[in-house]
Amino acid sequence: MLGILTSLLIAPFLVNRVAAHGAVTSYRINDEVFPGYNAYDPPDGQVSIARPYYGIDPIFDVLNETIACNNDGGPIGPEGKQLSANIRAGDTITAIYGLWLHPFGPATVYMARCPGACIESNSRDLEWFKINHTGLIDGDIVYGHWGIAIVSTTGEYSAKVPEELAAGEYLIRNELIAIHPPSTGPQHYVECAQLKVFREPGSGPGKLPPSSFLTKFPGAYNPSDPGLNVNLYTPEAPTVTTYQIPGPAVWDGQDEEDELRLAESIRNVSRW
Ligand SMILES: *[C@@H]1O[C@H](CO)[C@@H](O)[C@H](O)[C@H]1NC(C)=O
Ligand SMILES: *[C@@H]1O[C@H](CO)[C@@H](O)[C@H](O)[C@H]1NC(C)=O
Numbered sequence: 001m002l003g004i005l006t007s008l009l010i011a012p013f014l015v016n017r018v019a020a021h022g023a024v025t026s027y028r029i030n031d032e033v034f035p036g037y038n039a040y041d042p043p044d045g046q047v048s049i050a051r052p053y054y055g056i057d058p059i060f061d062v063l064n065e066t067i068a069c070n071n072d073g074g075p076i077g078p079e080g081k082q083l084s085a086n087i088r089a090g091d092t093i094t095a096i097y098g099l100w101l102h103p104f105g106p107a108t109v110y111m112a113r114c115p116g117a118c119i120e121s122n123s124r125d126l127e128w129f130k131i132n133h134t135g136l137i138d139g140d141i142v143y144g145h146w147g148i149a150i151v152s153t154t155g156e157y158s159a160k161v162p163e164e165l166a167a168g169e170y171l172i173r174n175e176l177i178a179i180h181p182p183s184t185g186p187q188h189y190v191e192c193a194q195l196k197v198f199r200e201p202g203s204g205p206g207k208l209p210p211s212s213f214l215t216k217f218p219g220a221y222n223p224s225d226p227g228l229n230v231n232l233y234t235p236e237a238p239t240v241t242t243y244q245i246p247g248p249a250v251w252d253g254q255d256e257e258d259e260l261r262l263a264e265s266i267r268n269v270s271r272w
């Protein structure tokens with residue numbers, strides 16, 4: 001099914017640049033649905049966990065000041081009421097999209113700890129870590145399956161909040177990167193929402209990612225990143241079967257210290 005869909009879509013996509021923009025319209029945690037932001041209604045009066053965003057149009061320049069959350073960095077205001085969704089560390093949050101048609105490119109999900117309340121934080125000031133990404137799933141870059149095709153076939157994209165993450169307030173940032181011809185470059189579709197992470201009683205305090213996993217927006221990407229310079233329109237493209245997703249490595253809660261401790265305990269055991 002996926003294969004047929006992709007081959008049906010591929011010809012028109014390679015020929016025309018269909019204006020097929022999109023955005024997160026709501027979120028789901030366990031079975032609860034949280035309405036998103038509506039960019040085409042005035043922000044005043046909107047009550048949502050989603051940060052406001054400028055619209056469903058993409059961001060082209062990875063150094064654009066708006067790339068953190070597709071806005072000026074602030075929450076819904078001044079009349080709107082910004083909410084946060086509670087989520088247990090280890091649970092999954094699903095971003096639900098409106099119409100989404102682009103099949104080529106990676107899906108990425110980041111989080112950032114707000115130093116105090118997220119309602120008072122500007123997303124440009126925060127340090128982000130990646131919690132999930134999906135690049136090229138299989139096949140080659142033209143006829144294979146990509147992370148953002150999960151969205152074009154299911155309408156949603158899910159990511160797990162790391163089980164080890166410390167309790168506190170966070171922003172979550174969903175980004176779909178749609179690969180386009182080199183003349184325009186990739187299109188970045190970004191939306192953010194506010195979360196309050198809590199931990200299961202007795203599961204310990206959790207932790208934050210080490211600094212090697214942290215990045216800023218703008219800053220996480222460079223226009224010269226290999227993953228932002230893929231050309232689907234060359235004769236060789238159907239022979240390319242690797243893809244390097246831009247941005248830092250995914251932090252899954254298993255940081256280097258843990259690995260060192262594990263290595264040490266294995267050494268201790270083998271000593272015995
Ligand atoms: C930055 O992105 C916004 C949309 O988020 C767009 O309106 C603006 O023109 C872009 N600025 C530059 C310098 O590309
Ligand atoms: C990202 O989430 C998808 C489901 O949305 C899952 O299939 C994939 O394994 C996850 N990848 C990472 C690196 O966590």
Ligand SMILES: *[C@@H]1O[C@H](CO)[C@@H](O)[C@H](O)[C@H]1NC(C)=O
Nearest residue numbers: 261262263264265266267268
């Ligand atoms: C390994 O053994 C050393 C020396 O006995 C001990 O100090 C250390 O705590 C042990 N480490 C682990 C992870 O068990």
